[in-house]
Amino acid sequence: MISITEEIAVPSPPGRVWEVISDPSAVVSCIGGAELGASHEDGSFDGTLAIRFGGLRVKFAARVALDLDEAAHEGRLTARGGDGQGATRFSAGATFRVTEGDTPGSSRVLCDGEIKLNGKLAKLIESGAGVVVSRMTKEFTEELVKVCAEPVAATTSVPVAVAARPAGPLARLRAWWAGRRARRLAARRAAGTSGEALGQGGRR
Template sequence: MDMTGSRRIEAPRERVWEALNDPAVLEAAIPGCESVERTGDDSFQARVSVRIGPMSAKFTGKVTLSNVRPPEGYTISGEGQGGAMGFARGGADVALAEEAPGVTLLTYDVKAQVGGKMAQLGARLVDSTAKQMADQFFDRFAANLAPPPVEPAQDIMANPNTSNTAVEGAPTVVMGRREAVAMADATAGAPREMRADTSAGRFSNLLNTVPREPLGMPIVFWIGSGAMVGILALLFAFG
């Protein structure tokens, strides 16, 4: 089985090189990977669950790095055992090239051989499964290295109405009639004496609307009668 390809990764070449040698990054990127452990300066051990067609198995593999050229690339060689499902062995050349500032082009050339029951499934199924796993690996690998999206800053000058917009979640202040009148007078800069005169005039107008002799009796009579009724109510309530 031969497979070649390339991927454009939005990250500096040094960072891509470090990620390719980081067991935690590899474990997160390899489909079905259960663990990746470094066993030496240039060697790893991994455990991966693989499903090919109707068959599935867990592979335990050992990988050795050679021809290491940081941060340009290296050669991978290894072998994995999947029990009754068979085995896989082979190698791959991986190269990193700086395509642009902050952009790396990763190319790979894989040569592998499978045996056991896997080989009986047919080369087309094995090749398509391997390509699918490779695509998933590079998608996850590139996403892990991609910088987080930057939200555009809100331009206040471009939106002059921003200062007049109510802030979401801010408490709403409810004012009574007296508070509203007081705020309006303060905003207009009215002197204290003018506000007092205005209040006195409003009270005088209110008194003018009251009849002088309701039902033919003086207003003093009605005020005294109301006071007497109030006193009697208190006596009945608390007596």
């Protein structure tokens, strides 16, 4: 089993960091060798990640699910999959949280996770995991800092009926994920409004 505990400092506000870290397409853009695949109706999506362990390059494919708590800036990721040759299977789980940093306008990303492996390559991968995780964390941190520092693109309202279909799998997944988050946020707001109405009714 591989255990991962990381704390990443980012010189951007928590709101901006959460916006990036909770968007699968943005996260993938920060990870070398990672690609997104199809999204599924249950909210999960496919992904691949190519990792080099010494002289061996292994490409893993997985089904990934995210559970996000927007208000708390917390999330949990779960994934199951294996390498392309069927030699190794894995299951992974991780929690992540964005908090205020040590200085105003900065943030910390806290991550704890475990990866369980079984198969022919399990021992080889576990033996080299420390070096690989350190390298990937450094690369991810550098890219995350760059992405969070980019200005947020202005958006304009476009009627759904005439909105153009995003081109390419990455753009389609980004649009699908944004729509999913918007629906969840609207549902929470509606639930809050209903609760307030009930409370007011009880006081009358």
